[in-house]
Amino acid sequence: MKCLIKIFTLIKSFVKSIKINYPIAKNTWFGSGGKTSIFFEAQSIISLKFFLSLLPINIPIFTIGMGSNILIRDGGIRGVTIKLKGDFNKIIIDKSNNVLKVGSGVKNIDLAKFCEVNNIGGFEFLIGIPGSVGGSVKMNAGCFKQSISDLITKITVIDRLGKIHTINKEKINFSYRKTEIPNQHIIIDSTFNMQKKSKTLIKNKMKSISLKRKTVQPTNTRTGGSTFKNTKSFKAWELIEKINFRGKSLGGAKISKLHPNFIINYNNAKSLDIEVLGEEIVEEVRKKTGIRLEWEIKRVGNFEKI
Ligand SMILES: Cc1cc2nc3c(=O)[nH]c(=O)nc-3n(C[C@H](O)[C@H](O)[C@H](O)COP(=O)(O)OP(=O)(O)OC[C@H]3O[C@@H](n4cnc5c(N)ncnc54)[C@H](O)[C@@H]3O)c2cc1C
Incomplete structure (x- = not known):
C-alpha cells in the first residue's frame, strides 16, 4: 500500500511537471526556436528515475540547463526535453x-x-x-x-x-x-x-572578472556566448576580424560590434537567421584564411518545414 501511495504521489507531481508542445525558446538565452514535444521538469532523482523508466526507449531525450550555449532550431525538438530543478539545486x-x-x-x-x-x-x-x-x-x-x-x-x-x-x-x-x-x-x-x-x-577576483567581461562582451543581450571555438593558433574572434563582419546582420540576427564571436538576437530573430549568419562567417573565414571554424554553440532540433 505504501508503495502504491508513493507511485500515485509521483504521478500527481508529474502532471504539474510535464508540459506538452512547450515553447522551449523561452528557456534559452537566444530566445529563438520552436517547441519541444514534451518538457519535463525533474524535481528529484526518484521522479527522474521513474520518468525515464516509463519513457519508451525509442523516444529521444535532451537535457537543457540554462540554455546559454544552445540554439534550438525553429522546427523544435522532437522528443522529451528535461530540465533539472528542486533537489538538483x-x-x-x-x-x-x-x-x-x-x-x-x-x-x-x-x-x-x-x-x-x-x-x-x-x-x-x-x-x-x-x-x-x-x-x-x-x-x-x-x-x-x-x-x-x-x-x-x-x-x-x-x-x-x-x-x-x-x-x-x-x-x-x-x-x-x-x-x-x-x-x-x-x-x-x-x-x-x-x-x-x-x-x-x-571578492576582488570576481569583481575584476565581471568588470573585464562587461567591457569586452555583450553580456546582457540575447546571445549564446562564443559562437565558435578558438583554434590551436588563433582566437575565433581574430579570424572573424579578418573578414570585417562586426555589426553584419541577417533577419533579426546580428554579429556583435563589441565582440565579433558573439551573435545576437537583436530583433525577434529566427534560429535560422542566427545559424545562416554563423555559416556565412564559417564560409568567409575559410575562403580568407583556409581555416574552418568549429561551432561551440550546440545547435539542436529540426529545421522548420516550409
Ligand atoms: C553572455 C555569455 C557568455 C558566455 N561566456 C562563456 C565563457 O566565458 N566560457 C564558456 O565556457 N562558456 C561561456 N558561455 C556559454 C555557456 O554559458 C556555457 O557553455 C555554460 O556552461 C552552458 O551551461 P547551460 O546550463 O546554459 O547549458 P545549456 O546551454 O543548456 O546546454 C549546453 C549543453 O550541455 C548539455 N547539458 C546541460 N545540462 C546538462 C546535464 N545536467 N546533463 C547532461 N548534459 C547537460 C545540453 O544538453 C547541451 O548539450 C557564455 C554564454 C553566454 C550567453
Missing part, C-alpha cells in the same frame, strides 16, 4: 573529504557566490559564465585560463534506463569545451575539490 560541503557536491541545476553564479561566502577558492571564474553547473560540466566551460575540469573529481549521471553511475574525472575525457559524456546521460551532480581562500581575495 543543492550544494553540499563535505568537510571530511574536503569536497563540494553540487547539483546540476545550480547556476554557476550561485556556486561562485556560495564559495565566496564559505571562503572556498578556485570557483571565481564561474561568476561570468551564465550557465548551470550540469551544462558547464558537459561543455567543460571555462575562461581566463581556467575550466571546470580543473576542479572536478567525479560526476554522477543517470542513464537512459534510469540507472545511476559514478564517473571519475579520468573517464570523462575533458578537452577544450568538450567531454565524452554520452548525450543520453544526464549529469545529476558533480564533486569538486575545495581549497581555502580569503573572502577578500575571492
